[in-house]
Amino acid sequence: MMTILIALAALGCLTLVLAILLIAANKKLHVVEDPRIDTVEAMLPSVNCGACGYPGCRQFAEALVAGKALPGKCSVSTDETRVAIARFLGVALGAEEKRVARLACAGGTNVARNRARYHGVKSCQAASLVSGGGKACFWGCLGYGDCEAVCDFDAITMNAFALPVVDVDKCTACGDCVEVCPKDLFSLHPVSHRLWVNCKNLGQGEAVLEECQVACTACGKCAMDAADNLITMVNNLPVVNYSKNHHTRIPIQRCPTGAIVWLDDQLGAIKGTESKKIVRKGQRRAGIT
Amino acid sequence: MLNKTLNIAASPHITRGISIVDIMRNVVWALLPVTAFAVYAFGLGALMLLITTTFSAVLTEHVLCRINRKESTVSDWSAVITGLLLGLTLPPGLPLWMAFVGGVISIALGKFAFGGLGYNAFNPALVGRAVLQAAFPAAMTTWHPAFLSDRFSAFPAATFTLPFMEPATDGLTGATPLTVLSLATDGFTGATPLAAFKFERITTETADLALGLISGSTGETCAILIILGGIYLIARNMMNWRIPVSILSTVFVLSGIFYLTDNPIYPSPFFMLFSGGLMLGALFMATDTVGSPITPAGAWLYGVIIGLLVVVIRLWGGLPEGVMYAILLGNALSPHIDNLIRPRVYGTTTRENSHASKAFIRTIRQQPENAPGDGQHRVDLRPDHRTDLSGHTVTDSPAQGRSAGESDFQGHSGNDHKKDISD
Amino acid sequence: MEFFGIHSLRKTLAHWIPPGFRKISPVFDPSLAGRSGLVSESIHRSLKQGIHLPEHKDETCGLPIRQFPFTPLIILPMVQHAGVPSQIVVREGQEVERGQLLATAGGYLSVPQHAPVSGIVQKIGHVPTISGKMVQGIYLKTFPFSSQEVVEGKPIDAETATRAEILQSIQNAGIVGLGGAAFPTHAKLKIPAGKHCDVVILNGIECEPYLTTDHRVMLEQADDIMRGIRYLLKATDARQVIIAIGGNKPDAASHLATKIPNGEPVSIRMIPVKYPQGAEKMLVTALLGYEVPSGKLPIEVGAVVINVATAAEIGRLLPHGRGIQERVITITGPGVKKKGNYLMPIGTPLRFVLEQVGVEDNSSLVCMGGPMMGVAVSNLDISITKGTSGILVFTGNADNPADKIYPCIHCGACVAACPMSLDPAKLGILAKFAAYDDMAEKYNLMDCFECGACAYVCPSHIPLVHYFKLSKNRVKKRSMAKTMHDSSG
Amino acid sequence: MSTRTKTTFLAALDKSPPTNDFIKGLWRENPVFVQVLGMCPVLAVSNTAENALVMGLATTFVLLMSNTLVSLLRAFIPRQVRIACYVLIIATFVTMTDYLIQAISLELHQALGAFISLIVVNCLILGRAEAFASRNTTGRSMLDALGMGLGFTFGLLCLGAVRELLGSGSLFNVVIFPDHFQEWVVMMLPAGGFFTLAIWLLIFNAAKKSKD
Amino acid sequence: MKTESLWYIFINASLINNFVLAYFLGICPFLGVSGKKETAMKMGGAVTFVMLIASICAYGLNALLIAIGAPFLQLISFIVVIASTVQLVEMFIKKMSPALFRALGIFLPLITTNCAILGLALFQTNLGYGFLESIIYALGAGAGFTLALLLMAGLRERLDFADTPSVAKGTVLTLFIAGILSLSFMGFAGLGG
Missing domain, CATH: 3.40.50.11540 (NADH-ubiquinone oxidoreductase 51kDa subunit)
Structure with missing residues (x-):
């Protein structure tokens, strides 16, 4: 009996002393942090892609809670998540039109020629530092797939001709591929931009075709055909003014090489009726230097 | 040619033309004299042992590469080195199945688990040996005598023990249960001279040690041949000489100091140097480039630490020998040594350097006035004063000068002059 | 990081070292x-x-400088120097004399360009450069029978002119x-x-x-x-x-x-x-x-x-008072037939050069500059610029010139070779894993000037310099993006 | 019963919450091989199968009791001092277990040493109390504790069996291998514990990988 | 109890019978926080500090419990006192150094349930160490823990950039290294004895 009493008393005293200490410490050393940040962060996809303009999801969550940003900025989340966050914080959604990464090159290995054989680190970034890479077209895609590797969402795959293909559904417009491409071939565009110039070659005339059979020869037919100055030729390339009515397929029809295309969700890039059809499946022969 | 497709690659366009395969092959060459002596001294048993360890190491490497669907890396000779070194550190009469297990462990645990050549943080052969030592302490401290008359006609009794069976003692070693117990967790070799000294205070002649007229692990007895192999590699610039030199000199100096205290428990420095696995360890194990520091200063420190640990374990530890443990610990420390000791990068301004450059500016301006002729003037490192051309003392804050310099040279840093090298 | 202040120790010790052996001695x-x-x-x-x-060097150091033949077509990029491109002041079809101003400096960090030959401006457009970029440039057709006299300008006297x-x-x-x-x-x-x-x-x-x-x-x-x-x-x-x-x-x-x-x-x-x-x-x-x-x-x-x-x-x-129109260039290497030092008009296309000196059939790599830091060219239509000090032609197996790459064995050869005392081994590993920020912040990547000593000695044949070029490029790009981001908001 | 119905049956079983609570600890969230929790006793007392079994059962017992009590009291424990409370509860049961084992076999108690007491600080027990018992009903918590405890015992046994078999040629003190078996002393040493666990984890990883 | 020199107690606790590599105490933080040197250093420091406090508390408590004749309360009171102390330390760190708090993350509360701390308290009681010996023992154990953690962190940092086979990545490799380290620490056996 005595032992039990001693045990009770000892434990009781101990607990009391410690409890008082802890309570005092809790008061003195308490750190305040908005608990909503954690909740919002948990709702975000935590891929830290940076598409929202913040370094990571945590910072974005802080900005959201502080009212400095709107949930719509997060292009990675699903619509439901964005709505849920907006509802949780009691703010507007701030939705934007879905944007995707578009590639401005169609020069796969079947149509574009290599000028030199590149040896070294298998990366576009690295290759571009060695005389611009081995490709004959100085502006074209090098095809080592840096964009495929950098994409956190598996939205980019390299096709049989070493050209990246963007999966519009998976693309979150995070901009990583835009940043990583040494030839600056990617840009972010609203999905509704369907009239697309699929080339960046600044060359002019038939000589360009020696480098790549689907390059823009700067013939200017598209600019002539498009109404209302929708397309202007700048530096030997057509430039579409998307602030005008660009929902027309007329400009692509007379393009001799298919450098200007209509992007279709199902069918992919549709070329004009007069463009050459290239059906080569193998590699285009590396020509003379 | 002008019509051919050119190759392009990043500079430099020439290389030294030595690959790691060459280095590895030369290490094997350097080990061959030791191996030959081992076979000469211990006979057929040692030969079988060395063949077994090498074979099992190479086989394991090949099989693991295949399992991992990688190209087999057997051809780079590194597995051969591991197997050979492992065999050289084992007692000559060890059952072959244990040797085989050792080879497998060396490669699988010591090398492959870490990611293969280049990532094996510990010396693979020593990992194999450490595991064997801990697993079979009795067999690993059973020393088969050298120079037996029947060594080329008969195998040691234990050699052909059935797998997973205890080796039969052939009565030559007198390994009583008591000594087995006391040697239970022996060091790298526990070679007889060291054990004899540790437990019975019997010293062995240095000449015998150097020439290998003793018993011990298969390949550690003949110090002379080991040194010759090491010198060959050092001469071919394929071994970091700092590591063996620092290990050996640390052991020599430290044990010399203790020897001079005239206490009978401290052996002579020559005995320390030539006994046990120190020579083989210092020259061929500790110098494994992967597990050792990369900078020269780091290599010195690494060697000193290993030497220190060897002396500490040998003199005060419970084990007669500690080279294996010392090297493994040195391997574990080497990432930290690499982090601690990094050469100062050229032009990164430590305080002295920034003072020095200012002092230089001052001296060169003073020279026309007080030309010293013999060119030996003390450089005043005081940063705050300097004399300009007219003899006035000016005080100049470094920040001012720097910002002015930058504004004039926008967009071109020192790096932009990189191509000036071909000047 | 220094270990136990080794360097200050060395400085202290310097006073005890006999003067002749001191590192700090007179300039x-x-x-x-x-x-x-x-x-x-x-x-x-x-x-x-x-x-x-x-x-x-023995192959060419004894050969005197010879005048190189004039090429029929000069290709003159407007970026031949570090800095801002030159501004073209001639028009297509204009006849120019040798030494005449073709382009003025585009700014302070830029230089003008002069006609390397007497001829006619055939075209103004994109010309290829060694970096792979296409830049603005001039195609200049040489007058075949011109005496190629150089235009005189206003002389400058070293004694009387001001700084x-x-x-x-x-x-x-x-x-x-x-x-x-x-x-x-x-x-x-x-x-x-x-x-x-x-x-x-x-x-x-x-x-x-x-x-x-x-x-x-x-x-x-x-x-x-x-x-x-x-x-x-x-x-x-x-x-x-x-x-x-x-x-x-x-x-x-x-x-x-x-x-x-x-x-x-x-x-x-x-x-x-x-x-x-x-x-x-x-x-x-x-x-x-x-x-x-x-x-x-x-x-x-x-x-x-x-x-x-x-x-x-x-x-x-x-x-x-002239402008620069030509420079001395060493043309050598195992693939060159007529090795030598040539005085060559700037803008001479590489193809013309190699046609003139003749190259071996098994030539596989043409490099502008030295073998350690020079740039391999992908295109023989680029031309000699003011910065070209040599043209090297290497022969070899065209299909696989690269050696097999082994993992780094930490041998330290690169550390011993690096003139800047960097740790190329660590940098190489970090680059492989794209840890560019670590490389720049902790391992002084930006101090590397790509001399190539590390890659030359590496027994594992790791393309260290290529990695560093890539990494430096990435770091510069990122810091530029960061400053833009910061300044915009 | 065809394999297909069997799998659907198992899947259905898997989906029902109570069974899931029990099953997940055995395999999918096995504390030893998947979560790598409570490694101290796993490594320290797995040198023989017997020790491993006793340790596993003791842990299961403590886990069961503490989970039950925690889930019963979960409404009354203030959030700020919950950890202290859990520890108190666990410590009580551990002391009981300690004396219980001592009563059963002094020899066993000595073999397990301080590690019985150290069950108190087994991350597994506190982890389950915090992550499961404090949020779920008593029934589910008990099932969870049983599953986790048995999974833990299974993991311990896996290690203990290998180490005893190689280390002394026996299993549960029954000699398995014939005379003159060479014992792998390393298996009895700390390093052997690390290696054996690593190899088991390796096998599990490989199995998981081949399944994917 | 034989009396041991303080030096031997320190060497024993830190090297010969290293808490992590020989006693398997504190494996959770050893596996969890040994990825980065800086974190390992901080964790080692924190554990050593808590060990010191726990050692002092345990010494006092043990004396008290023996005095009032309730040694069966040993475990409960130890753990309660240690848990509260750690919670105090945790609050303190959170206030003083949020960065450190973030770096140690979930492992700070886990120091409470770190076997190394309770193990230390129990072992020193079992060994019958006096006050000074207890403190040295705690310091040795802490130093040994930090050493093991640091060695592991250095190796793991290097191996972050290795072609480790995917099945051996992470915990498996860490355990392999721990095993090899444990073997190499066997070299210290008999030291100072």
């Missing part, structure tokens, strides 16, 4: 200055790290560093406010294998160099000039020594052969004993380093 001995015929070994320790390379005038005329002459980086020389000679140039170093080390351009220039254009020195002294207000010459060129040193006029504060130093001793920073340290602070220029320690060929060009052009 310049005024009592000897002005005496012509002085050639001395460098008294400072030469490069501690670095590597010894097979030189391959600013000399700098301006150097810019007007279109002179850039002929060593390789092609940095506008007038910008290099302009001493920033608050700094003082004490010594002008003429760089005649030429540590790259194969190249003998500077060697021949020193032997054949010594008078031009001496004339150039006078302009340089005036332009920088320096008190002395040191001509640094590689230890493998004693003939150049003794020849130059005979040319030093009495009373000129010019001395010559021979520096032991080691690569990359010719790098600006390494040279300053070897001659003066001080290190150029990280990310800074040699002017920080009171020195300006100019290539000997650049000095020769200044001495040759300024008295006539």
Whole structure:
């Protein structure tokens, strides 16, 4: 009996002393942090892609809670998540039109020629530092797939001709591929931009075709055909003014090489009726230097 | 040619033309004299042992590469080195199945688990040996005598023990249960001279040690041949000489100091140097480039630490020998040594350097006035004063000068002059 | 990070070391200055790290400079120098005389360009450059039967012209560093406010294998160099000039020594052969004993380093007020049939050059510059620029010139070779895993000047320099993006 | 029963919450091989199968009791001092277990040493109390504790069996291998514990990988 | 109890019978926080500090419990006192150094349930160490823990950039290294004895 009493008393005293200490410490050393940040962060996809303009999801969550940003900025989340966050914080959604990464090159290995054989680190970034890479077209895609590797969402795959293909559904417009491409071939565009110039070659005339059979020869037919100055030729390339009515397929029809295309969700890039059809499946022969 | 497709690659366009395969092959060459002596001294048993360890190491490497669907890396000779070194550190009469297990462990645990050549943080052969030592302490401290008359006609009794069976003692070693117990967790070799000294205070002649007229692990007895192999590699610039030199000199100096205290428990420095696995360890194990520091200063420190640990374990530890443990610990420390000791990068301004450059500016301006002729003037490192051309003392804050310099040279840093090298 | 302050310890110890062996020893001995015929070994320790390379210089160093034939078509990119492109002032179809101004400087950090030949402007458009970029440029058709006389301009006299005038005329002459980086020389000679140039170093080390351009220039254009020195002294207000010459060129040193006029504060130093001793920073340290602070220029320690060929060009052009139209180029390598040093109009296309000298059938790689830092070309339609010091043609198995890459075995050969005392092994591993920020912040990536010593010695054949080029490029891009991001919001 | 119905049956079983609570600890969230929790006793007392079994059962017992009590009291424990409360509860049961084992076999108690007491600080027990019992009903918590405890015992046994078999040629003190078996002393040493666990984890990883 | 020199107690606790590599105490933080040197250093420091406090508390408590004749309360009171102390330390760190708090993350509360701390308290009681000996023992154990953690962190940092086979990545490799380290620490056996 005595032992039990001693045990009770000892434990009781101990607990009391410690409890008082802890309570005092809790008061003195308490750190305040908005608990909503954690909740919002948990709702975000935590891929830290940076598409929202913040370094990571945590910072974005802080900005959201502080009212400095709107949930719509997060292009990675699903619509439901964005709505849920907006509802949780009691703010507007701030939705934007879905944007995707578009590639401005169609020069796969079947149509574009290599000028030199590149040896070294298998990366576009690295290759571009060695005389611009081995490709004959100085502006074209090098095809080592840096964009495929950098994409956190598996939205980019390299096709049989070493050209990246963007999966519009998976693309979150995070901009990583835009940043990583040494030839600056990617840009972010609203999905509704369907009239697309699929080339960046600044060359002019038939000589360009020696480098790549689907390059823009700067013939200017598209600019002539498009109404209302929708397309202007700048530096030997057509430039579409998307602030005008660009929902027309007329400009692509007379393009001799298919450098200007209509992007279709199902069918992919549709070329004009007069463009050459290239059906080569193998590699285009590396020509003379 | 002008019509051919050119190759392009990043500079430099020439290389030294030595690959790691060459280095590895030369290490094997350097080990061959030791191996030959081992076979000469211990006979057929040692030969079988060395063949077994090498074979099992190479086989394991090949099989693991295949399992991992990688190209087999057997051809780079590194597995051969591991197997050979492992065999050289084992007692000559060890059952072959244990040797085989050792080879497998060396490669699988010591090398492959870490990611293969280049990532094996510990010396693979020593990992194999450490595991064997801990697993079979009795067999690993059973020393088969050298120079037996029947060594080329008969195998040691234990050699052909059935797998997973205890080796039969052939009565030559007198390994009583008591000594087995006391040697239970022996060091790298526990070679007889060291054990004899540790437990019975019997010293062995240095000449015998150097020439290998003793018993011990298969390949550690003949110090002379080991040194010759090491010198060959050092001469071919394929071994970091700092590591063996620092290990050996640390052991020599430290044990010399203790020897001079005239206490009978401290052996002579020559005995320390030539006994046990120190020579083989210092020259061929500790110098494994992967597990050792990369900078020269780091290599010195690494060697000193290993030497220190060897002396500490040998003199005060419970084990007669500690080279294996010392090297493994040195391997574990080497990432930290690499982090601690990094050469100062050229032009990164430590305080002295920034003072020095200012002092230089001052001296060169003073020279026309007080030309010293013999060119030996003390450089005043005081940063705050300097004399300009007219003899006035000016005080100049470094920040001012720097910002002015930058504004004039926008967009071109020192790096932009990189191509000036071909000047 | 220093360990136990090793370096301060060394400084302390320096006082106990006999004077002759001290690292910090005098820079310049005024009592000897002005005496012509002085050639001395460098008294400072030469490069501690670095590597010894097979030189391959014997094939061309004995061959005098020869005039190269005029090409029918000159291709002249407007970016031949570091900095802003030149502005074209001619129009298509215009006839130009040799030496006539074709383009003016596009800004302060830019130089004008002059017609390398007399001819007609065929086209103005995109021309390929060695970096792979297409830039604005001029196609100039050479008049086949022209005497190719050079247009004279307004002479500049070193004695009477002011500092600013000399700098301006150097810019007007279109002179850039002929060593390789092609940095506008007038910008290099302009001493920033608050700094003082004490010594002008003429760089005649030429540590790259194969190249003998500077060697021949020193032997054949010594008078031009001496004339150039006078302009340089005036332009920088320096008190002395040191001509640094590689230890493998004693003939150049003794020849130059005979040319030093009495009373000129010019001395010559021979520096032991080691690569990359010719790098600006390494040279300053070897001659003066001080290190150029990280990310800074040699002017920080009171020195300006100019290539000997650049000095020769200044001495040759300024008295006539001409613009630069040609330069000396070494054409060599295992694949070249007629090796030699040629005086070649700038803008000569590579294809024409190789057609003229002839190349072996198994040639596989053409490189502009030295083998250690030169750039492999993908396109023979690019042309010789002001920065081209050599053209090398290598032969070999065209299909697989690259050696098998093994993992890093931590052997430390690269650490011993790196002249900047970096840790290329660690940097290489980090680069492989794209840890660029770590490389820049913790391992001083940006101090690497891509000399190639690490990749040369690496027994694992890891393309270290390529990794570093890539990493530096990425770091620069990111920091640029960051500053843009910061400034925008 | 065809394999297909069997799998659907198992899947259905898997989906029902109570069974899931029990099953997940055995395999999918096995504390030893998947979560790598409570490694101290796993490594320290797995040198023989017997020790491993006793340790596993003791842990299961403590886990069961503490989970039950915690889930019962979960409404009354203030959030700020919950950890202290859990520890108190666990410590009580551990002391009981300690004395219980001592009563059963003094020899066993000595073999297990301080590690019985150290069950108190087994991350597994506190982890389950915090992550499961404090949020779920008593029934589910008990099932969870049983599953986790048995999974833990299974993991311990896996290690103990290998180490005893190689280390002394026996299993549960029954001699398995014939005379003259060479014992792998390393298996009895700490290093052997590390290696054996690593190899088991390796096998599990490989199995998981081949399944994917 | 035989009396041991303080030096031997320190060597024993830190090297010969290293808490992590020989006693398997504190394996959770050893596996969890040994990825980065800086974190390992901080964790080692924190554990050493808590060990010191726990050692002092345990010494006092043990004396008290023996005095009032309730040794069966040993475990409960130890753990309660240690838990509260750790919670105090945790609050303190959170206030003083949020960065450190973030770096140690979930492992700070886990120091409470770190076997090494309770193990230390129990062992020192079992060994019958006096006050000074207890403190030295705690310091040795802490130093040994930190050493093991640091060695592991250095190796793991290097091996972050290794072609480790995917099945051996992470915990498996860490355990392999721990095993090898444990073997190499066997070299210290008999030291100072």
